[in-house]
Amino acid sequence: MDDIRYSEFLFLQAVAKRKIDLFISCDGGTQAKSIGIKHGMYSEMAATLLEDFYIQFTDSSIQLFVARLRGELYGDRKPPGNFHDYEWNNPRSTIQSILTMNSLRQIAITYRGLRRIEELRDLLKADRILEDFGVLLSIRYFRRDFQDAIQRDTSVPVSVLYADMDDFGKINKQYGQAAGDVVMKSYLEAVRDGLGSFGTGYRGVGDETCALIVGQDHQRVLEIAEKIRKAVETMECAYNGTPLPKVTTSIGVATTPSLPRTMEVETVAQDRQRQAKRDGKNRVVAA
DSSP states (O other), X not given: OHHHHHHHHHHHHHHHHHOSOEEEEOGGGHHHHHTTOOTTSHHHHHHHHHHTTSEEEOOXXXXXXXXXXXXXXXXXXXXXXXXXXXXXXXXXXXXXXXHTSSSEEEEEEOHHHHHHHHHHHHHHHHTTSBOTTSSSEEGGGHHHHHHHHHTSXXXXXXXXXXXXXXXXXXXXXXXXXXXXXXXHHHHHHHHHHHHTTSEEEEEOSTTOEEEEEESOOHHHHHHHHHHHHHHHHTOOOEETTEEOOOOOEEEEEEETTTSOSSTHHHHHHHHHHHHHHHTTSSSEEEO
C-alpha cells in the first residue's frame, strides 16, 4: 500500500509540476521509471486516477471509456467508433490496454488531482515515508533503494550524493526555529528540484540530505551536484517580512565505477562531504 500510495503521489506531482498538458509515453514503462513508478503499476493507477477525476485525457476514445467507467454513459449501445463489445463492456481493461500501447497520450491535472496531492503528502508524512516537510523521502528508505541499485547490472553506474547546509544552526539560534524551517524547506526543495527525474532525494537528521542517482555517468552527477550547490547559494528566504541570511551547502559525490560496487560508495560520499566542509564549504568534492 505504501508503494502504491507513494507512486500515485509521484505521478500526480510529476503532472502538476509542469502546469501544462503532459504527453506521456507508456512504452515499456520508460515514463513510469522516469517519475519513480514501478513498472507494471502504471496502467492500473492511471485507470483509477481517470475514474476518480484526478487527471483528464484529451484523447477522445479514452474519454468515452472513462465516461462509461463513471456511469455517465449507460447501456450496450455504443457511440460511433471502432469499439468492440468486449471493449465497451470492460472499460477499465480497455483503458489499461490503450495505455500500454506504444503511443503518446496527453493528460492534464485537475483541481481534484491537486487536492489529492496534498492529501497524499499528509498521509505519507504521517507514515514517515516522506520527511516532515513532505519534500524528500525519509532517510530510512535510502538503504533499501541503495541495496537494490548496487545489485543491478554492473554496466549501470550508481552514484551517492551527500549534502549538508553550512552553518545552518546560526539561523535557528539568531532568528528562531520558525525562521529556520523556512530556510530548511527551501533547501530541501532545491535538492529535490536539482535532482529532477535523475535521482531520488532523502532527508536524515536535521539538514543532512543524500541522493541516489542511477544510470548517469560521474560527470553528469557532478553537474547535478553543482546545480544543487548553486541553487542553494542563490536562495532568497524571508520570515515575517525580514530577509534571512544566505546559506550554502557542502556536497560529496561518489560513483561506480571506479569505486567498488558495494556499500563503500556511500561511505566515500560521506567522507567527501566532510572534506568539502574542511576545504572551505560551499563546494562539491568528488571521489
